[in-house]
Amino acid sequence: MDTAYVPYNGTAGWSGTDTSKARAVDNIKSGREKNHQILALTHLKLSGLSGVTWKELADSQGWHHGTASGILSVLHQSGAIVRTIKTRNRCKVYVHQDYKDQVIHEVYKKREKFCPHCGNDINA
DSSP, X not given: OOSOOOTBTTBSOOOSSHHHHHHHHHHHHHSHHHXXXXXXXXXXXXXXXGOBOHHHHHHHHXXXXXXXXXXXXXXXXXXXXXXXXXXXXTEEEEEEGGGGGGSOBOOOOOOSOBOTTTOOBSOO
C-alpha cells in the first residue's frame, strides 16, 4: 500500500466541522490514516474467512468506534475489503478482498448526494 485510500476530497472523511476537517487532514499528513488502514487490512487478512466487525477491530487496536468504523467504510468503498451478509453480535462482518469470492457479500453502493464540505453521503 503506497498511499492511504482517500475518497473524500483527499481525506478519509470528516463530519463537516472545522475541527473534524483539521483532524482528517492531519491524519493524512502525519501518515496516521495510512498506518491505521494498513493495521486494519493486516488484521482482516489474518482473520481469513471469519472476518472482523468494527467492534472487534476497535478492541484489537484500542480505537474509538468512529475510527474503526470509518476505516472499514473507506476500505469497503475502495474495494480493499468486502462486507459480508453475515453479522456477529449485531455488527456486520468484513473480510479482506482476497476472500471475497469465498463469501456472500454486499455490493458497495456509490451514493448520489454528497456533502459539499466533506464528501460524505448526506442521505445516509
